[in-house]
Amino acid sequence: MVDALAHPFSLQAGLQKPIGQLSSAANNLSPFSTPFSCYSDSFPNFSLLGAEIRSLEASLVTNYTGWIPSGWRFSQPSIDIHNASFCNITVSYTHPGHDDIVNVEAWLPTKDWNGKLQAVGGGGWRAGRFILSYAGMAGAVADGYATVTTDAGLGSAVGPASWALISPGNSNLYALHDLGSQTLGDEAIIAKHLIKSYYGHEPTYSYWNGCSQGGRQGATLAQRYPTAYDGIIAAAPAVNWAGVFISTMWPKVYMDVTGQYPQACELEELTQLAISTCDGLDGVKDGIIASTNDCKKIFDPFKYVGSRFYCPSLENYTNLSPAAAAVANAMWTGPVTAENEPTYLHGLEMGTDLTKGALTNCDSNGHCTGVPNVAVKLLMGYFIGKNPESNTTRISFKELERAYRSFRQQYDSFLGSDDPDLTSFRDAGGKMITFHGLVSLRRLIADPTIPANISLEYYQKVLALQPDAPDFYRYFQVPGLEHCWGGRGGQPIALFDQLRLWVEKGTIPESSPITITKPDNTGEDRILCPYPENAVFDYDTLGSPPGWYCV
Template sequence: MSVIGKHIVEEYYNRLPDYAYFTGCSGGGRQGLVLAQRYPNAFDGILAAAPAINLETFIPAAYWPTQVMRELKVYPAPCEIEAFTKAAIQQCDALDGDEDGIISTPESCHFEASRLIGKEFFCDGEQRRFTKEAAMVVEAAWNGVHGQGVGWYGLNKDADLTQSAITTSCNTGNEDCRYDNHNRDLFDPWFRSFAAKDSEFDVGNMNTSTFFSLLSTSIIEFRNAVGADDPDLRAFQVAGGKMISWHGMADTIIPPAGTTAYYQRVLQATNNTIDFYRHFQTPGVGHCVSGAAGLPERALGQLMAWVERGKEPEVLLASKNGSNVSLCLWPKRRVYVGPDPKVVGSFICA
């Protein structure tokens, strides 16, 4: 793509372009990392947002909450799942000093769904009580999957679990929550075509032992083909490339901890990483969409300034509802110091 694009520019303008950039989110973010890893001379700057780095792992692992529901034969209503999320936000929102409906420091949020078992909550116009089974399903989404020698990260506690992680027949307006309504376009083809290699495989009747076996198979057989998690970016560094990645901390599909873990591995594998690659966590942002917070929509311009003028991005700039936000370079966190949360200077990166 890069070679063809540069050739077209040269044919039309009789000169090569001064710079070439790539930007993408989710699968596009994954492509950006693949370019840096395998084609280090293709682009001068790469912006990789919410990258789907470990397809072979996070796709089957994301099925875990559904597997837990099926084993328990309990399918919580969306309003109960939302009540768990609301309680977690209430508990952990102020950890950064600013109560804004966002969990900015998820690693410091030790709230457990089991604390709510038996307590009352308001749901669909009536008072109900949190159940042990619903708490187990929510914890499966928050904690991720771990067992039989394999595992993967869960979603953060302010992510909307009813969007993808925990869906039932109630999500479609059916009052009878007796079965799940998982993303068949995502999970079924992966388990059938890649993990089980059986077009007739019944994902709905998979037991936990089979689930872990297929998760392990997926990781072992497809990591090298689709993983995009090679931390050795020295060739990209030598080529003079610059890369920015960011990941919404309220992502509902791809656990942001996976991207942070990849960046940590790059830091260990490559000297002077921040001279060419910087990662930012974006609190309150969903999967490639804004949420309680705004997207870093000026990130591409900041990448261009880094490539062309050597202006290193210490923060990414975002805005929502007229308020400007500075997103901190990992591992720093945005901390409220006052006096007014609507003023950029009221926050520092620490």
């Protein structure tokens, strides 16, 4: 038995490794006071089409106590966990011929199960079974859900360097297939089997909750496994994986090709100028740009070239350079072709911290050079050139175009998640909600940039194909929210419960409450509106909260 009181849910302790690895003494337990048995041999053998089950290990976890912040739950409020108990089951299996070992980990509450499943997604290059997955699972168990995660056969690898290539020139297509889609279908089947074996019946409702990679996984489930889950939160999804890569690479490529490397303080100044210009577009001055696309139409960074401002890194005043205006404009506009024509890819939202994308090293005189971009190395070295030793320090606009086309041609069937045909998901009665923060960049090295317009473009394609999409799929933009969590725009913590009510009661989410942080660091209640509506403020309108309504 695992006594989780000795390993509280925290970054220092419980999150360092899966709970199932903390102890394996479950077989020494006396019988439960519940009708369920958490022993490895109490779960019947089962088969999985296309796979061989290698092992099943079960252990009881008790006294699981801790606190989960709302940001790590994406669409749900923060939660205190007090003395939770659950059966932790890990199933290991392989797909014959793939040379893989996939691990699916389920946590099943020993009491007060609500009869439902809440699966959690991954992040970055992780399919699951890492710090954020365990945070989501802990919150789910505390709310009474059975929960599950998978590592997609990638183990503890943080990035693709250890598995993307079988050898130089040869992609590991089986690993890409596992990560992209196959293990997602497997995971749902295994979770429901374990739940039925443990409780005597399958879940009455099954939900998915994920952001970023987890959002992409959610979209993939709706597209390829439409009956796996009744409700899906697919937040900030990397549905156009090639586009995510190119958008992340674009600032460095632009700076290298044009030879323009601005100081970070210049980009920060332009961001603040944009916020000041566009802050009131929703009728309220609150330090948040509510309509970033409208802001792009009215804010011209070149207008401020030569203006004086204080640069903290120089400890002096300086003039805003043409290079800063050009780089900021390129990042907001998005990638262009060698002929300077716009592409179908997207720039960053106004208000985003541009310094995280346009990384530079500057001396005391303000002379700057570029910093290597990890995304360039990953895309060109491991996926396009398929040779990590190749020289990818500097590429042209034309090479960037070719890289985008090549990635889509080679890998969309594995990682692509932007199929707009959700007919089968709709016909199965599924409901899905996507939200995306309008401040894209956060910890760029750890998690690629996913511009919000990627989600918007996908939703528009779904609407074009299925005009009835709002009856089963809704998209919420969240002004001021960073990637998945963080920022002054607040966390959309009501969306998961609204999804549940939509699935179980037919209550359509017409808006969603949120609390922002104002410039004076006080909170204020607002609403989010489903696309194409926006939240606007009118002093004469009586809404909830007062003054805010969707239009």
